[in-house]
Amino acid sequence: MLKGAIIGFGNIAVRGHVLAYLSDEVLRSKVQIASVMDVVGQNRELLRQYFPEAKFYTDFLSMLENERLDFVDICTPPHTHADYIQRCATKGIHILCEKPLTETYAKASGLVKLVRESHIVFVPCHQYKYSPLWKTIHEFIASKKLGTATLAQFNVFRLHADSGTTAWSPDWRTKRNHSGGGILVDTGAHYFYLAQYFFGVPKRVFSVLRTLKHVDYDVEDTALVTLEYDQTLMQVNLTWAANQRANSLHIVGTEGSLFYNEKALLFSNSAGTQEIPMPDVSDKNQYVSWYAALIKEFVKRIEEQNTSDDFLCEAFNVMKMLDLSYKASEKNAMIDVG
Numbered sequence: 256m257l258k259g260a261i262i263g264f265g266n267i268a269v270r271g272h273v274l275a276y277l278s279d280e281v282l283r284s285k286v287q288i289a290s291v292m293d294v295v296g297q298n299r300e301l302l303r304q305y306f307p308e309a310k311f312y313t314d315f316l317s318m319l320e321n322e323r324l325d326f327v328d329i330c331t332p333p334h335t336h337a338d339y340i341q342r343c344a345t346k347g348i349h350i351l352c353e354k355p356l357t358e359t360y361a362k363a364s365g366l367v368k369l370v371r372e373s374h375i376v377f378v379p380c381h382q383y384k385y386s387p388l389w390k391t392i393h394e395f396i397a398s399k400k401l402g403t404a405t406l407a408q409f410n411v412f413r414l415h416a417d418s419g420t421t422a423w424s425p426d427w428r429t430k431r432n433h434s435g436g437g438i439l440v441d442t443g444a445h446y447f448y449l450a451q452y453f454f455g456v457p458k459r460v461f462s463v464l465r466t467l468k469h470v471d472y473d474v475e476d477t478a479l480v481t482l483e484y485d486q487t488l489m490q491v492n493l494t495w496a497a498n499q500r501a502n503s504l505h506i507v508g509t510e511g512s513l514f515y516n517e518k519a520l521l522f523s524n525s526a527g528t529q530e531i532p533m534p535d536v537s538d539k540n541q542y543v544s545w546y547a548a549l550i551k552e553f554v555k556r557i558e559e560q561n562t563s564d565d566f567l568c569e570a571f572n573v574m575k576m577l578d579l580s581y582k583a584s585e586k587n588a589m590i591d592v593g
């Protein structure tokens with residue numbers, strides 16, 4: 256049995272990670288959540304309900320002194336990730352970490368060498384890659400059913416930033432020193448690892464970041480980003496300034512195209528249109544099974560002592576693309592990824 260600790264027991268830990276650990280038979284047989292650490296104790300009762308044997312700590316060092324941990328699952332806000340990653344990696348504790356890797360590119364750069372040289376398993380919570388929608392799209396692109404994908408456009412419209420748990424700082428997403436940025440960091444991070452999954456690392460980045468509606472936010476509420484590849488342009492349009500929630504995507508290629516409208520994925524080519532039913536990708540209840548698949552991959556890597564740095568590089572590249580997007584918007588210029 257692998258012994259793990261969840262650090263940060265707020266919304267995503269309770270509604271996503273915990274339910275994944277409990278709902279999956281393989282995870283139940285291989286993983287024991289031995290402890291939880293959080294600076295506030297609001298969800299202490301929920302811990303008793305879900306993991307009656309687990310201990311609750313409000314101090315990280317006490318937890319390290321008292322528990323023999325195989326892994327930690329970091330679910331705290333971004334500005335705390337680097338410190339926990341550093342302290343766990345140097346102790347040889349495997350790490351599952353929520354996105355983004357850190358709140359700044361500079362901090363992320365400092366971490367990569369350290370994590371690599373610690374020979375631990377590091378997996379970022381890039382759970383979209385385990386969802387039916389994104390896996391199906393990946394298969395369409397990889398199998399060339401679209402020919403060459405020339406233009407890929409992703410739209411995410413929201414009314415405001417999501418809140419964090421009420422017990423800590425519910426508006427941390429709109430405070431740059433906690434989050435590292437606005438909707439670009441919060442939602443764009445997902446699209447930057449999906450970009451790598453579909454097309455690899457882009458050649459150039461252009462971006463327009465603005466605060467259009469939520470002037471009280473300390474971060475952008477709207478982000479339009481273009482990623483340029485040799486034969487593909489990928490465009491990501493994100494806003495917290497909409498009147499209703501909506502998600503859509505179009506991917507057009509030389510031989511076929513895909514369109515997603517929250518109910519189905521439509522594939523069209525010269526033979527006609529095929530409708531593939533899909534769950535609503537923005538429904539957070541869907542996340543549980545995606546997290547379970549991701550955590551199983553993490554456990555498998557620990558069992559096989561697979562300390563490949565591929566996921567670490569993916570998370571670091573997300574940080575790089577976030578950083579370049581901010582620079583591109585500031586300079587109003589297309590920037591080479593290098």
Ligand SMILES: NC(=O)c1ccc[n+]([C@@H]2O[C@H](COP(=O)([O-])OP(=O)(O)OC[C@H]3O[C@@H](n4cnc5c(N)ncnc54)[C@H](O)[C@@H]3O)[C@@H](O)[C@H]2O)c1
Pocket residue numbers: 262263264265266267268292293294295330331332333335353354355380381382418419420422423424425427441
């Ligand atoms: N992968 C996804 O789809 C997804 C979805 C939601 C959130 N997230 C990420 O998960 C993380 C947490 O988000 P959330 O929505 O659960 O936030 P939240 O505010 O609901 O929960 C954060 C928890 O961390 C605790 N905390 C704060 N500082 C701490 C510290 N120094 N040490 C220990 N605990 C601390 C808070 O008390 C709180 O309980 C963020 O990195 C966020 O980007 C990812």
